[in-house]
Amino acid sequence: SSCVVLCRSIKAFRQVLYIDPGFPRANEIHLRLGLMFKVIADYESSLKHFQLAQSDSRPSTFSKADVRFHIAHVLEVQGKYKQAKEAYEQLLTLKDLSRTVRAETLRQLGWMHHTLETLGEKPQRQAYALHCLQKSIEADPSSGQSLYFLGRCFASIGKVHDAFISYRNSVDKAEANADTWCSIGVLYQQQSQPMDALQAYICAVQLDKAHSPAWTNLGVLYENCSQPQDALKCYLNAMHGSSSSSSSLASRVKFLQTQLSAAPPASVQKPRQLPCIEDAWNIPISQEMASRQNNQQNRSPAGSAPQQRTGYPDQVDGNSAKKLKVASGSPRAMTPGTSEVGADHRPAVPTCPPPPFYLSQQQLQVLGYLQANQETLNPQQRMLLQQLQQQHRAMQQHKQQLLLQRQQQAQQQVQQQAQQVQQVAGTFAAPPRPYGTPYAMPGSQRANGYAPPQVGQGTTPANYRVMQPQGRNLAPVAPLSDQDLQLLLSQSSKEGASSLAEDILAHLTGPDLLDTPRLGEAGVPSAAPEDGTAPKGGAEESKDALKSGLAERLLPGQSKPALSIAMSAAEVLEGCAEVARQGGAFPLSLLSDDPTPPRPPDPPSPPPTKEQLLPQTPSVFLENKKQAFSPQLQEFCVAHPIAVIRNMANVLKLDLGLFSTKTLVEANPDHTIEVRTQLMQSPDENWDAERRNMVWRCESHRSHTSIARYAQYQASSFQESLKEEQDKAQGVQRESDSDSNSSLPRASAGGKRWRRSTHFKTIKFGTNVDLSDERKWRPQLQELTKLPAFARVVSAGNMLSHVGHTILGMNTVQLYMKVPGSRTPGHQENNNFCSVNINIGPGECEWFATPEEYWGVIHGLCERNNINYLHGSWWPLMEDLMAARIPVYRFLQRPGDLVWVNAGTVHWVQAVGWCNNIAWNVGPLNGTQFRLGLERYEWNKLQAFKSIVPMVHLSWNLARNLKVSEPQLFELIKYCLLRTLRHCQVVVEFVKGLGKEIRWHGRAKNEIAHYCANCEVEVFNILLVKEVDKKHVVHCLDCSRRLSPRLEGFVVLEEYSIEDLMDVYDNFSLQPVRSLGLITEAADYTCLQGNTALAVKFLVFKLVEFYSLA
Incomplete structure (x- = not known):
């Protein structure tokens, strides 16, 4: 599913940032992560990555204004309307703001004032909303969404004529919008035009089969026309598509079900004012709509598959703005930003959808029914029959033409394939493509035949795919123009947030990235080694290449030294100046020197048996104070x-x-x-x-x-x-093992699930x-x-x-x-x-x-x-x-x-x-x-998630305060000291290399550990401080370099001297196990006197004294 693909993409992008925090195109990764998190409605993560992209000074696909718009939009869909309004208004003050972003900003701002009562009194809000939406349309006349919102505003203040004009223009600009057609239906219903309202609602639910408001309004329309059976069907569809339960809708469904079950058959079969829902659904697509779809397909890029779109009403009577004649079809809709893939996960070969005038199976059935009952048809049904017959004749003629074309193309394809075999002979891998040239789809086909390889570009067999050349040369991303951006910016609802991000991701990835294999898929095969050993698989080979390439960038020009806790501090710091001068990345992992990202653990093997899935809880019943203070109790807990x-x-x-x-x-x-x-x-x-x-x-x-x-x-x-218990004539008996006043039922011993509460x-x-x-x-x-x-x-x-x-x-x-x-x-x-x-x-x-x-x-x-x-x-x-x-x-x-x-x-x-x-x-x-x-x-x-416990800071304090006798704990702490000591020295050398002065800061008593204001990673010892909004804010080195590669505007502070850290590291050693009974008893007595702070100081002092004398 698309969600699984997004999760895999998110995982891969995060791994890049973990392995190489200073990745040169990290801003592009943050942009894509922001969009993907918006798709899956993780708005907190989306906002964080957009903010990280905004703070990066390097050029990127989006302008800073584009990113600021997305930040404001995420705040809006989060429900943080005050912050969103301020962000939109600040965005409008920019002088170099593009027309498209200005239009979208005005649109969102106008719609917020139309819908949110918290933004002021209704007359003032509506006036400002109309002003913003009209300005938005002036900036971008092609925005169908702005026109739709303007129509909604006009409708809310009773300007029906203006609302119809806005809706009509919205249909012309952005036709596939269920909300627009639902609103058109509402206006028709208010104007007592039931047939036109019916067709508009049908268009809405064909575009979005889960559009609950359209189904509900359609049900009301049928009920007003005394067609309760059709109304009931619509209400049931509304309940299935609703994102929140409606008690009034549920009660209406129950009422209609009771009414229909008690009604005599004669009353159900009375003449209908409107076609039943089944007949209305199969109203065919109009000829004008067919021509529009053809024009849309002709405008699609060469070689790309034309997007299938759900049919929708289109015909507008030019004599009256109130009279919109609508017709619809129901070809299958495809979710924007998604594509169908086969079992092997390869991109589907682009194919042309059937022309719009092709009849669906349902339409063919309707045609047969109408032809068999021509004598009894009413005028409307006769017109429908004529249109279906015309489409059927056109469909038959088109099929005959296709048959002749395929016979001619078959002969040409045989010749072209023979030429390809000669070119492919002896070759299994495509040569490295020039920077900026598009990938070729191996074995791809166009709509009407085989696409021969381009001149100067290698080809591969049809069962292999071209992989991107290894290294840092990434395919460039084309910059967004105003015309591109108008298709990408968001809608105001939370549902619109996902579709916006999906559309932008599709634009950013394009055919290049869509064709690249996922981690774990077979890549370009290489010739077998001469010794006969099997080559590495694509996933393992890619992983090794990634790690080796990163190793070169992390420590360029030299091999990584083998670090050991047996080394002295002076030995650990050797070579740090050379690493800093190389200007590479400076990653820090407290677990390992290997840059491999962590991953969740696999479950223990073998898996537990069915009897072991509900183990008995470890429990102990204390009988006296001595048991409470016994060492065995602590051992029991930690075991x-x-x-x-x-x-x-x-x-x-x-x-x-x-x-x-x-x-x-x-x-x-x-x-x-x-x-x-x-x-x-x-x-x-x-x-x-x-x-x-x-x-x-x-x-x-x-x-x-x-x-x-x-x-x-x-x-x-x-x-x-x-009171409820007292009012009940017969209450539910509580279970014997509960001494609480619980009104909550518990699962039965047999594991039977409780019946769902209504x-x-x-x-x-x-x-x-x-x-x-x-x-x-x-x-x-x-x-x-x-x-x-x-x-x-x-x-x-x-x-x-x-x-x-x-x-x-x-x-x-x-x-x-x-x-x-x-x-x-x-x-x-x-x-x-x-x-x-x-x-x-x-x-x-x-x-x-x-x-x-x-x-x-x-x-x-x-x-x-x-x-x-x-x-x-x-x-x-x-x-x-x-x-x-x-x-x-x-x-x-x-x-x-x-x-x-x-x-x-x-x-x-x-x-x-x-x-x-x-x-x-x-x-x-x-x-x-x-x-x-x-x-x-x-x-x-x-995961870009803040660690509440500053483990680096804690490690150095443990090394200062305690003498550790457990070997595992000692090694873990000592390695943390080693890695952070080396990292601090590399940062110091790098900062000095830029000519920056390092000022002494020290640490105050009870001063908190510091975290980067942007990425929320712990910052230890070397603080890069920048004034932001009259506040001094700490940044990590990587975020500081993104803001300014040479750290202009930053003040560099030092909390500990390198000599102090070296002493702590050298003096931290493994101690023999000794009894501390007397010390802990004294500490316990101090705590019982009520002075916990003194107890801690006493323990630390006594521990140091005890071990120094030992």
């Missing part, structure tokens, strides 16, 4: 993907009432809380917005309120549920309540120091305590306020760190979790469901997980239970009752945790 520790609150005598809703309101009633509006569903179900299909996408809308207001909602929800209750989930401020929440935070050290928010054995600054929700506490049905969608924790979650009660939560090894499979399922794994909202379906052989832990978390989520575990949670939860992240000091953190850090970089 399993997830674990639930029951009775933890009781044995430690935690006062959970400090986190109750009542206490929170008393302490800080105005504290901000984020609210997610969701639908209340069974944990085993996740229905789409239309309540038709089970899906992965989890609907959740974001807003904000205060703790006090949410507490009122939480309490009223509980009271309302109690109505889902809307609920609100209070999430991400920040409890980091010790001045506001001192009693609550002090209570949590009673926990064992491995589960505390602050601990010397917690990596996140060494970051050196606050990361909200990770090394601070967050609270969640829930009602039944509140969902935390599927996710892994930030950078795969462990997490601790305590249920405050009084209700329960149901947890689902799967081991870290299966996240790659779940990532693939998210892609299949068109959801972004990292920042999308998704709720896994148990049936899909079982089918993919993914084991799932499932358990209830009762009040006082602590859930330990191990590193990388995928999990999702739903509240069964009314409850509050508190949670935070921890990072045990072991190699597995650090390795998974690094892997997600690099995966986030590939």
